[in-house]
Amino acid sequence: MSRATFVSKIGAIAAAAGSAVGLGNIWRFPSETAGGGGAFFIIIYLGCILFFGVPLMLSEFIIGRSSKSNAAGAFHILASGTKWKYVGRLGVLSGLLIMGFYMVVCGWTLHYIFQSVAGTLSNVPDFTANFEQLLQNPLKQWILMVSFTFLTAFFIISGVKKGIELSAKIMMPLLFLILIILAVRSITLTGASAGIDFLFKPKLENLKPSVFVDAMGQAFFSLSLGMACMITYASYFSKEINLTETALQVSVLDTLVALLAGVIIFPAAFALAQNQTTITSELIAGGPGLLFITLPGLFDQMPLSALWSTLFFILLAIAALTSTISLMEVVTVYIHEEFKLSRAKSVLIVTTAVIILGAFSSFSSVFFKALDFLTAKIMLPVGGLFISLFVGWHLDKKIIVAELTNENSKPVGVRFIKGYIFILKYLAPAAILAIFIYGLVG
Ligand code: PHE
Numbered sequence: 001m002s003r004a005t006f007v008s009k010i011g012a013i014a015a016a017a018g019s020a021v022g023l024g025n026i027w028r029f030p031s032e033t034a035g036g037g038g039a040f041f042i043i044i045y046l047g048c049i050l051f052f053g054v055p056l057m058l059s060e061f062i063i064g065r066s067s068k069s070n071a072a073g074a075f076h077i078l079a080s081g082t083k084w085k086y087v088g089r090l091g092v093l094s095g096l097l098i099m100g101f102y103m104v105v106c107g108w109t110l111h112y113i114f115q116s117v118a119g120t121l122s123n124v125p126d127f128t129a130n131f132e133q134l135l136q137n138p139l140k141q142w143i144l145m146v147s148f149t150f151l152t153a154f155f156i157i158s159g160v161k162k163g164i165e166l167s168a169k170i171m172m173p174l175l176f177l178i179l180i181i182l183a184v185r186s187i188t189l190t191g192a193s194a195g196i197d198f199l200f201k202p203k204l205e206n207l208k209p210s211v212f213v214d215a216m217g218q219a220f221f222s223l224s225l226g227m228a229c230m231i232t233y234a235s236y237f238s239k240e241i242n243l244t245e246t247a248l249q250v251s252v253l254d255t256l257v258a259l260l261a262g263v264i265i266f267p268a269a270f271a272l273a274q275n276q277t278t279i280t281s282e283l284i285a286g287g288p289g290l291l292f293i294t295l296p297g298l299f300d301q302m303p304l305s306a307l308w309s310t311l312f313f314i315l316l317a318i319a320a321l322t323s324t325i326s327l328m329e330v331v332t333v334y335i336h337e338e339f340k341l342s343r344a345k346s347v348l349i350v351t352t353a354v355i356i357l358g359a360f361s362s363f364s365s366v367f368f369k370a371l372d373f374l375t376a377k378i379m380l381p382v383g384g385l386f387i388s389l390f391v392g393w394h395l396d397k398k399i400i401v402a403e404l405t406n407e408n409s410k411p412v413g414v415r416f417i418k419g420y421i422f423i424l425k426y427l428a429p430a431a432i433l434a435i436f437i438y439g440l441v442g
C-alpha cells in the first residue's frame with residue numbers, strides 16, 4: 001500500500017506542532033496550573049517535559065518512521081508476535097476517549113466565536129454566568145461538538161497532506177502573535193502582578209500532593225504523547241527529517257504556547273476580580289471555565305474587543321482542529337489499515353463513536369471529567385511508560401541509531417545515544433512509576 005508522506009520538512013514539523021498545540025495548552029494548562037497551585041506545578045511540569053517529554057516524543061518518532069505504519073501495525077512490524085501490539089491498541093483507545101471530551105471543549109470554542117461575531121459577548125454583564133448558561137444547555141453543547149467532529153472528519157476524508165500542513169503553517173504563527181499581544185495587555189493591567197506571582201513564585205501553602213500526577217498528565221497530554229499519535233505522524237515523515245531536532249522544536253514551541261497562555265490568564269484573572277478571595281478560591285479549584293470566563297473579561301479591557309475576541313477564538317478553534325485531526329487520524333488509520341475498511345467507512349465509524357461519547361460528556365460533567373482524568377492522568381502515562389520500555393529494551397539498537405543519524409548521513413555522538421537509551425531504559429520508566437505510586441499513596 002502506498003502511504004502519504006508530508007511534502008516538506010517544515011510541513012512535517014508544523015503538523016506535529018499542530019497536534020501538540022491545542023486546547024491542551026490554552027484551555028487545560030491554565031486550569032491544571034490553577035488546580036496545582038501555580039508555580040510548583042509549572043516547575044514540575046517543565047521537569048516532566050524535559051525528562052520524559054522530549055525523549056518520548058523522539059521514541060514515538062523512531063517507531064513511526066522506521067515502521068511506516070499505524071499505531072498498532074507499527075508494533076506488529078517491529079515486534080511481531082509479541083504482546084507489544086497492545087500498546088498501540090491502548091493508544092488508539094486513548095485517542096477515541098480523548099475525543100469524547102475534547103470535542104466538547106472545541107464546541108465551546110465555536111459558541112464563543114458565534115458570540116464574538118454577533119457582538120453579544122462584549123455585552124454580557126457577567127462572564128461567569130455566561131459560561132454557566134452554556135454548561136446548563138447540554139443539547140446545545142452536543143450540537144456544537146457534533147459540528148466540530150464533522151469538521152474534523154471532513155479534513156480527515158480530504159487526505160493527510162492538504163488540510164494539516166497548510167493550516168498549521170499559516171495559522172500557528174498568527175496564533176502566536178495574538179497570544180503575545182494578549183499577554184502584554186494582561187500584564188499591564190493594574191493588579192496583574194498578583195497573577196505573575198502566582199505563576200512564578202512558589203508558595204509552600206499552595207503545594208498539593210496531587211501536583212506530580214497532574215503535571216505529568218498535562219505534559220503527556222500537551223505534547224500528544226503516550227497514545228501513538230506521534231507514531232502515526234512520524235510514519236509520514238520523509239527520511240531527511242532530523243528527528244531529534246524536530247522533537248526539541250515541537251516541545252519548545254508547545255511549552256512556550258502553554259506558558260504564554262498562563263501569562264495571559266492569571267494576571268488578567270487576578271487583576272479583573274472584584275473580589276480577590278472568590279477569584280483565588282475559584283482559581284485554586286481550577287474549574288474548566290477559567291479560559292472562557294477570564295478571557296472575555298480581558299477583551300473587555302481592550303479597544304475593538306469584539307474584533308480581538310473573534311480573532312482569538314477562531315485561531316483557538318483552528319489550533320484545536322489541528323489537534324483533533326491528529327486524534328481522529330490515529331483511530332481512522334488504525335481501522336483503515338488493520339480491518340481493511342475504506343478510509344471513508346473508517347471515518348464514519350470513528351465519527352459515530354465520538355459523537356456518542358460526546359453526548360455523554362455534554363450531558364454529564366462527571367463523565368466529562370472522568371474521561372479527562374482517565375486519559376490524561378492514567379492512559380497516556382501508562383502508554384508512555386510502555387513506549388519508553390519498548391524502545392529502550394526491545395527495539396533493535398541498529399534501528400534506533402539509523403533513525404537518529406538518518407541512516408548515518410548525520411553522525412550523532414555515541415554518548416548521546418547511550419544517554420538517550422539509558423533514559424528510556426531506566427530513568428523515564430522509574431520516574432513515571434514513582435509519580436504513579438506517589439499519587440496513589442500521597
Ligand atoms: N496535544 C493536544 C493539545 O494540547 C491534545 C492531544 C492529545 C492531541 C493527545 C493528540 C493526542 O491540545
